[in-house]
Amino acid sequence: MAAIDGLRERVEIARREYAALPADGWGPLGRLDERTGERWDRGHVLGHVAEAVPFWMGQIRAVLDGTTGFVGRDEVGGAQRRTGIDSGREAGEAGLLRRIDAALLALQAMLADLREADLDRRVVFRSAQGDRESDLLLLIDQLLVGHVEDHLKQISESDG
Numbered sequence: 001m002a003a004i005d006g007l008r009e010r011v012e013i014a015r016r017e018y019a020a021l022p023a024d025g026w027g028p029l030g031r032l033d034e035r036t037g038e039r040w041d042r043g044h045v046l047g048h049v050a051e052a053v054p055f056w057m058g059q060i061r062a063v064l065d066g067t068t069g070f071v072g073r074d075e076v077g078g079a080q081r082r083t084g085i086d087s088g089r090e091a092g093e094a095g096l097l098r099r100i101d102a103a104l105l106a107l108q109a110m111l112a113d114l115r116e117a118d119l120d121r122r123v124v125f126r127s128a129q130g131d132r133e134s135d136l137l138l139l140i141d142q143l144l145v146g147h148v149e150d151h152l153k154q155i156s157e158s159d160g
Helices: 002-019 042-064 075-086 093-113 136-159
Strands: 070-072 122-127 130-135
Touching (some): 002 093, 002 136, 042 070, 042 075, 042 093, 042 136, 093 136, 122 136, 130 136
């Protein structure tokens, strides 16, 4: 259970850090992301995290349920991502933080239900850069836990 316990611990730390964010408003746009060409402020980031965690959890659950052997964003998933980013400021910071907290609690529950053998499942990750095979552990780490941590760091750097 070491890998799952480690993931759950990282989610709990991130959950506490999101909850402790000062309500400083949206602030200026951050640095240009050379990969996407996007510039986000805090509202964009929080809106994205509030959308992304449930999205990727749904993708992982579909693999665990045997519904699919791949994860990724299709055109509809891409539109959902864009809506999460663009609507972040309108959604309000307090509401976004509540949604993120609920999503991270749900992620912890999903992780608690996993067995170590589940983490070894092979899955195809479909992205704009093409398909690549991976195991579920790497995808959970990158698409969920690490993604949440990366965006927390992004907010901390832009606030600081």
